Structures are given as C-alpha cells and as structure tokens.
Amino acid sequence: MSNRSSIDGIIERSRAYNCVQCAKCSSVCPLSGVDESFSPRLIAEKILLGFDEILYEKGLWTCLTCGACDDKCPSDVDYRGFIRELRGKSRQREEVWKCAHGGVLQSLMRMMSDSALKQDRVGWITGDMKVADKGEILFFVGCLPYFDIIFEDFGVKSTDIAGSAVKIFNHLGVTPVVMQDERCCGHDLLWSGDTENFMRLAKNNLKQIKKTGAVKVVTSCPECYRTLKLDYAEYFGEQDFEVLHFSEYLSDSINRGELVFNEACRLNGRVTYQDPCRLGRHLGVYEQPRDVLGSIPGACLGELELNRDRAVCCGSSCWINCGQSSKEIQKRKLEEAKSIADLLVTACPKCQIHLKCAMGDLEGMDMDVVDLTVLAARALGYLV
Ligand code: SF4
Ligand code: SF4
Incomplete structure (x- = not known):
C-alpha cells in the first residue's frame, strides 16, 4: 500500500x-x-x-x-x-522521534515483548501481603517495579501503590492474583505507533491472564486500564474478564459497606485531585476517585479550576515527550494545586512521577503528591 x-x-x-x-x-x-x-x-x-x-x-x-x-x-x-x-x-x-529518558522505557517494553525473557518483578511483595497464582480477582501491577529503579532519584516509590492495593484487597478478605510473568500492557508502544510489539506484549499478558482463571482484572494504572479494557478488546476481541481501575473497585467496596476508613487515621487537610487523561476523558471515570476521597475522614476536597472532562494532562505522555512545554504545564498545575490544597492526589503512577519531577525544578514547591491507592491504605491504618 x-x-x-x-x-x-x-x-x-x-x-x-x-x-x-x-x-x-x-x-x-x-x-x-x-x-x-x-x-x-x-x-x-x-x-x-x-x-x-x-x-x-x-x-x-x-x-x-x-x-x-x-x-x-x-x-x-x-x-x-x-x-x-x-x-x-x-x-x-x-x-x-527521540523519546524522553533516552528511550530507555521503550527499550524495556520491547525487551518485555520477548516471551522468553525471565523477570523478577514481584520483589516488592512483603511477607505481610497475601497473593495467589490463580483466582477470580487479578491485580495487574503494570511497570511499577521498573519505575522504582528508573525514577528512584525523584523520591517516588511506585511499588507503594501496588503494596497498598494488595493490603486493601487483603483487608477486604480478598487474595488477589499477582502474575509472576506479567508484561508491560503495551500502552506506550501502541501510542508510539509500534503496533507489532504492542501485540506481542498483549498476547503474552492475555495468555498469562487466561491461565490464572481471573474474571476480574483490577489495575491502579489508568494506562493499563485503558489498554486492557479497550485496546485488547479492539485487537483481540472481547475478553472474558472485566477490567476495573482500583478507584472503581474501592468505590464499589465503599458503596457496598465493605470498606470503611478508620476515623483514627483522619487526614485533616485540604486535598485536590488530578484527573488522569486515560481514566477521565478516555474512559469517563470521574466520580469514583472523588467518592473515595469523600469517604476518607477529614479529607476536604477542593477542585482545580479545570477538572473532570476539562482537566489538563500532567504534561507528558507515553515517555515520549518531556520538554519546556511539559514543564510549563506541570508548573501551572502545581502552583494552582498549592494555592487550594495541602495535598495533591493522583490516580496514575505516571502523573505522580511527572509532577514530582517538575517539583524538583520549582523553588519552594514542597507540596505532597500522593496516589489515591496509597492514601486509601493509609486511611485504613496501614503504614505506607
Ligand atoms: S476541532 Fe475543528 S479544526 Fe480541530 S479537528 Fe475538529 S473540526 Fe478540525
Ligand atoms: S495535546 Fe492537544 S492535540 Fe494532542 S490530544 Fe491533547 S488537546 Fe488534542
């Protein structure tokens, strides 16, 4: 053609x-x-x-x-x-198209597309967490263990999000499946036009998910969420498992009365929420993260001027671009967040990394940025 x-x-x-x-x-x-x-x-x-x-x-x-x-x-x-x-x-x-960070993240994703690759990606699981190899509910971790290594200098520990998710599952009496051989979902390669390697990653994941018998796949990453829910279905047909973002899972558990935050762990502060593009505009999940925040004792939510479907991206996408424009978008967001809140809550590991990185460039910007899953675990009394 x-x-x-x-x-x-x-x-x-x-x-x-x-x-x-x-x-x-x-x-x-x-x-x-x-x-x-x-x-x-x-x-x-x-x-x-x-x-x-x-x-x-x-x-x-x-x-x-x-x-x-x-x-x-x-x-x-x-x-x-x-x-x-x-x-x-x-x-x-x-x-x-020279990607940000020297293209190291894209290289890592392409390495993961090799089904013969042996990985150690479950080292973040500690003795107090219960996980399984098979079961109905699967927690899809995403690339968090790799982010910990690459972005260590930013003071972000992305696997805290995964650890918090497992602790909350366990708190609810659920032992989630965590796959030893999970691969990158393929989001960034797909959006970088590398469909061939996206499909290799997706095939590996679909094969592994099938082996676990999971009927519900929950992830704390909006990009994994979009990819598993929409893109796997588009490229490989409808799957026989449901896909949820962790904020939806939390919100459902709260609504059923199964998850009640601990009054003794009151937050007592003003919080604001950054809508991740993939979770919000791509999939319409706006209210569930806010429902969770609204249930945390002492969390007083103030909205950024542009929120929900009008929200501004965190400034960088797919590890492709990070330059002056990204920094300017991040700077404006952080300055606005700081003017209305003490704590900026995200529901995307990448938003957290990008905003923390930008904070290093901004004098006097010592605002705390925390992921919703980690905040929820803390509100249950877990030390994360
Ligand atoms: S918003 Fe207007 S200019 Fe932009 S793609 Fe749509 S029709 Fe074209
Ligand atoms: S960065 Fe601009 S052009 Fe690209 S998707 Fe967002 S609004 Fe559209």
Missing part, C-alpha cells in the same frame, strides 16, 4: 475528513496553551492537503494524546486516534 493510500485510511478511520478547520482543538489544547507553534488544527490541515512531511515533524510526537480536543471537536474527529495511527507511519524514519 502506498504511503498516501495508507494515510487516506487513517483519515477515514479517524473521521479527519470531517475537519472544518474551526480550530476549537487548538483553543483547548494544553500544549497550544504553552507553545504557540503547536497547532492540532494545522497538523490536520497539512495531512488533509497532502503535505506528508508533517509526519516527520516534532508536533506529531509532542501531542499528549490527552483527548481534550476530541471532546470539543464539532466534527467528531477522533484526533487522538488520528495521531496514534500517524505515528505508526512516522516511525519509518526514526530520527525524528
């Missing part, structure tokens, strides 16, 4: 041919808000007019695929899908 006819296919699937050049996308785009040279409208126009060189320009890779534009587009263009597929075309000339 020629380059142009495959691009025509992308234009058709994403409905980009409907684009009326209204620029509503550019007006809400968080990147355009900090970098005038970035214009989603212009990218669409150039592709529609056949200026395919745009495929090899930076803009295609700086887009956060956050979906803020999709929600405002009057022509129903699937802009994030449009970008995702165009990246697959762009990858043919690798020199234009």
Whole structure:
C-alpha cells in the first residue's frame, strides 16, 4: 500500500475528513496553551492537503494524546486516534522521534515483548501481603517495579501503590492474583505507533491472564486500564474478564459497606485531585476517585479550576515527550494545586512521577503528591 493510500485510511478511520478547520482543538489544547507553534488544527490541515512531511515533524510526537480536543471537536474527529495511527507511519524514519529518558522505557517494553525473557518483578511483595497464582480477582501491577529503579532519584516509590492495593484487597478478605510473568500492557508502544510489539506484549499478558482463571482484572494504572479494557478488546476481541481501575473497585467496596476508613487515621487537610487523561476523558471515570476521597475522614476536597472532562494532562505522555512545554504545564498545575490544597492526589503512577519531577525544578514547591491507592491504605491504618 502506498504511503498516501495508507494515510487516506487513517483519515477515514479517524473521521479527519470531517475537519472544518474551526480550530476549537487548538483553543483547548494544553500544549497550544504553552507553545504557540503547536497547532492540532494545522497538523490536520497539512495531512488533509497532502503535505506528508508533517509526519516527520516534532508536533506529531509532542501531542499528549490527552483527548481534550476530541471532546470539543464539532466534527467528531477522533484526533487522538488520528495521531496514534500517524505515528505508526512516522516511525519509518526514526530520527525524528527521540523519546524522553533516552528511550530507555521503550527499550524495556520491547525487551518485555520477548516471551522468553525471565523477570523478577514481584520483589516488592512483603511477607505481610497475601497473593495467589490463580483466582477470580487479578491485580495487574503494570511497570511499577521498573519505575522504582528508573525514577528512584525523584523520591517516588511506585511499588507503594501496588503494596497498598494488595493490603486493601487483603483487608477486604480478598487474595488477589499477582502474575509472576506479567508484561508491560503495551500502552506506550501502541501510542508510539509500534503496533507489532504492542501485540506481542498483549498476547503474552492475555495468555498469562487466561491461565490464572481471573474474571476480574483490577489495575491502579489508568494506562493499563485503558489498554486492557479497550485496546485488547479492539485487537483481540472481547475478553472474558472485566477490567476495573482500583478507584472503581474501592468505590464499589465503599458503596457496598465493605470498606470503611478508620476515623483514627483522619487526614485533616485540604486535598485536590488530578484527573488522569486515560481514566477521565478516555474512559469517563470521574466520580469514583472523588467518592473515595469523600469517604476518607477529614479529607476536604477542593477542585482545580479545570477538572473532570476539562482537566489538563500532567504534561507528558507515553515517555515520549518531556520538554519546556511539559514543564510549563506541570508548573501551572502545581502552583494552582498549592494555592487550594495541602495535598495533591493522583490516580496514575505516571502523573505522580511527572509532577514530582517538575517539583524538583520549582523553588519552594514542597507540596505532597500522593496516589489515591496509597492514601486509601493509609486511611485504613496501614503504614505506607
Ligand atoms: S476541532 Fe475538529 S473540526 Fe475543528 S479544526 Fe480541530 S479537528 Fe478540525
Ligand atoms: S490530544 Fe491533547 S495535546 Fe494532542 S492535540 Fe488534542 S488537546 Fe492537544
């Protein structure tokens, strides 16, 4: 298939041919808000007019695929899908997309796509946590054990999120399955246009999940959540397990009266919540994390001005891009959060890493950023 006819296919699937050049996308785009040279409208126009060189320009890779534009587009263009597929075309000339952190995370994901790879990824499980190899409820950990090693210097321990999740499961009388040989879900490779390695990772995971007999897969990472729930279904057909984000699992447990936070662990502080793009705009989970926060004794929730479907991304996506624009988005968010709250709560391990990293660049920004799962475990009295 020629380059142009495959691009025509992308234009058709994403409905980009409907684009009326209204620029509503550019007006809400968080990147355009900090970098005038970035214009989603212009990218669409150039592709529609056949200026395919745009495929090899930076803009295609700086887009956060956050979906803020999709929600405002009057022509129903699937802009994030449009970008995702165009990246697959762009990858043919690798020199234009140098990923953040020297591409180490993408390399790690590609290594994980080799089914013969032997990993030790359960070292974070301590003697006080009960996990199983088979069972109905599976906790999908994601790449948290690797983040601990790569981002140690930021003072973030991502496996605390996994440990907290297991402790909460155990508190509820559930022994979750944790897979010894889980692989990266493939989210970042899929959104970087590397469909081939995404599919290899997904096949490994689906094979492993099937062996456990799980009927419910719960994850604390919104990107794993989106990938397992939507993308595995798109590429491999509907699966016979349900996928939940941990905030949904917590919220359901609270609503059933099974999970009651400990009054003795009162928070007594103002909190605000960062809606992760994949959890919020991509899958519409806005209220469950807020329900959990509302149930924690002493947590007084104040909202960022742009929240829920209008929320601004944490500034970096898929470990592809991290530059001045990312830092500016993060700086604005942290400054606003600090002006209304003592604690910034996220429900995404990557949001936490990106915001903690930005904090290191901002003088006097000593705000605590904590994951919702960790906060919930603390509110039950666990020392995390
Ligand atoms: S909002 Fe939609 S129709 Fe308007 S310029 Fe952007 S992609 Fe085109
Ligand atoms: S997906 Fe987000 S970053 Fe990309 S063009 Fe749309 S609003 Fe901008």
